[in-house]
Amino acid sequence: MGFPGGGAGGLGIGAIVVILIISWVTGINPAILMGGAEQMTRGGGSQREEQADPQTQTRRKTAPTDDSGRFASKILGNTEDVWSQILPNQTGKQYTPTTMVLYTGGTRSGCGSAQAAMGPFYCPLDKKVYLDTGFFKEMEQKFGVKGDFAYAYVIAHEVGHHVQDVLGILGKVQARQQQASSKRDANALSVRIELMADCLAGVWAKNSNDKYNSLEQGDIDEAMNAASAIGDDKLQKQSQGYAVPDSFTHGSSEQRQRWFMNGYKSGQTKSCDTFRTANN
Numbered sequence: 039m040g041f042p043g044g045g046a047g048g049l050g051i052g053a054i055v056v057i058l059i060i061s062w063v064t065g066i067n068p069a070i071l072m073g074g075a076e077q078m079t080r081g082g083g084s085q086r087e088e089q090a091d092p093q094t095q096t097r098r099k100t101a102p103t104d105d106s107g108r109f110a111s112k113i114l115g116n117t118e119d120v121w122s123q124i125l126p127n128q129t130g131k132q133y134t135p136t137t138m139v140l141y142t143g144g145t146r147s148g149c150g151s152a153q154a155a156m157g158p159f160y161c162p163l164d165k166k167v168y169l170d171t172g173f174f175k176e177m178e179q180k181f182g183v184k185g186d187f188a189y190a191y192v193i194a195h196e197v198g199h200h201v202q203d204v205l206g207i208l209g210k211v212q213a214r215q216q217q218a219s220s221k222r223d224a225n226a227l228s229v230r231i232e233l234m235a236d237c238l239a240g241v242w243a244k245n246s247n248d249k250y251n252s253l254e255q256g257d258i259d260e261a262m263n264a265a266s267a268i269g270d271d272k273l274q275k276q277s278q279g280y281a282v283p284d285s286f287t288h289g290s291s292e293q294r295q296r297w298f299m300n301g302y303k304s305g306q307t308k309s310c311d312t313f314r315t316a317n318n
């Protein structure tokens with residue numbers, strides 16, 4: 039994958055906050071170490087809040103220099119460029135970029151404490167995407183998911199939730215979930231929201247490629263492989279030996295692949311209306 043940006047004069051780098059806390063060394067609650075670490079930077083800035091030396095407890099702020107941080111920042115910047123252009127064109131709504139918080143171990147989010155085990159998530163209360171830096175390695179080790187575009191898909195999916203938020207869809211569905219009469223109904227709403235985020239990731243991929251010719255051979259296969267690996271049926275079979283569709287919150291491998299491709303083929307947000315059909 040050849041995403042532009044990253045160098046001086048390149049495209050915008052996504053606003054990113056990197057938080058590295060070695061709390062397992064110091065034994066201090068990450069929430070305390072964090073202090074007021076979560077600040078966002080704009081316009082090409084990146085920020086790292088690092089607890090590098092548990093002895094002296096020094097903190098320093100630099101741009102993310104590790105590969106995963108640079109990569110995430112680049113993808114985030116690309117999603118900003120693409121969504122800022124296509125969202126107004128396709129929906130009449132202005133896009134306001136999200137911020138990504140990269141962390142190690144645990145951190146605090148507007149939606150409560152974030153733990154690495156949770157995987158990446160979007161918090162609508164502070165409008166930020168949270169990503170544990172070890173997640174990509176875990177994806178590779180646990181699920182055999184490899185390739186830069188697999189990771190780009192994961193980031194684009196989370197940004198997809200932010201797009202849903204900007205469009206006012208996320209809030210409406212969350213209200214409906216709270217009124218749902220059963221866990222099963224709430225789960226079904228969650229699946230529709232998640233598949234829509236997959237579809238929006240596909241819309242981004244298509245428009246990014248149209249604009250920057252950024253996709254390389256095999257990139258879409260990498261995304262498809264990732265979408266399959268993190269399907270609820272596959273994950274459940276892996277952990278408990280069988281799948282319980284009523285408990286799905288993200289959709290099956292087949293659904294996740296299919297909705298990503300819907301978005302990718304059309305490049306249109308309107309093709310992502312997962313609530314329109316009775317079945318997904």
Ligand SMILES: [Zn+2]
Binds near residue numbers: 195196232235
């Ligand atoms: Zn999601």
